[in-house]
Amino acid sequence: MREADNQQAEWLLASTGQLRPIEPIDITELDIRDAENVEPICMSIDPKSLFVDPLYQRSIGDRGRRLIRQIVEGWDWNRFKPPACAYAEHNGQTVLKVFDGQHTAIAAASHPAIGEIPVMIHEARETAQQAAAFVGQNTGKLAVTPLQLHQAALVAGDDDALTIDQVCGRAGVKILRFSQKTFEPGETVAIGAIASLVEKRGAMRARIILEVLVKAGMAPILAPQIKAIEMLMTDDEYREAITADALVDTLKDSWLLDHDAAKQIALTHKWPFWKALAIHWFRNTKKVRPATGRAA
Structure with a gap:
């Protein structure tokens, strides 16, 4: 029966006030295995x-x-x-x-x-x-x-979770179990951003990116900061013009000013905050060679 016929049949059934029985669906293409564990x-x-x-x-x-x-x-x-x-x-x-x-x-x-x-x-x-x-x-x-x-x-031993935990441990990042009002340098609740970073860039590159924020003393490490450093250290337009150490020097003790400046850039150019933050940091970071990017 076509989808339209199915929908019409359901409408007719509903209009008569009749109950709809539970019926199995077509599972001929499924790879069915034995059920895991036993029924509760x-x-x-x-x-x-x-x-x-x-x-x-x-x-x-x-x-x-x-x-x-x-x-x-x-x-x-x-x-x-x-x-x-x-x-x-x-x-x-x-x-x-x-x-x-x-x-x-x-x-x-x-x-x-x-x-x-x-x-x-x-x-x-x-x-x-x-x-x-x-x-x-x-x-x-x-x-x-x-x-x-x-x-x-x-706790369940999930491979992805264990990889994230290992990357953070080696980078000096502490993933908190819940958000709080005050943070120490290196602490974070941005698990989604870190998971995305590890999946996209791999464990080694993710660790290097997170280390920049740890060494800069970010408290806490936030998702926009992670995405901004990721862009600066992986995008061909920026990564060869700066070093990780130079980024650390730029970020130290300047978060409040950087935050306000990035907000203004984001409003002016209608950019996401993390991108505006990356551009602001790039402009203020010592270059190892003349940058070809438009944000130099």
């Missing part, structure tokens, strides 16, 4: 007996507490989603750890009228398996930050 089981559990693992789940902050209070105040079983759990060893005892749904579990534990909740228990005893399950269940969810997903992927 559902059990009713006292939420106060559950645990969370700080290795891949951050603690509850003010925003999380507000969300939990909202869940408690407006508790509705029709909106309830069972937390995903797995057995683990803790202080010589077997316990259940929540790897997805800790806000729901805490709300249930806080509600005076709720003694037990259903949970889905998965076969994932190892922390790495639980972290991998956390990544799988939360990838694409807006409520879960890229920093949380990176930390969970790191």
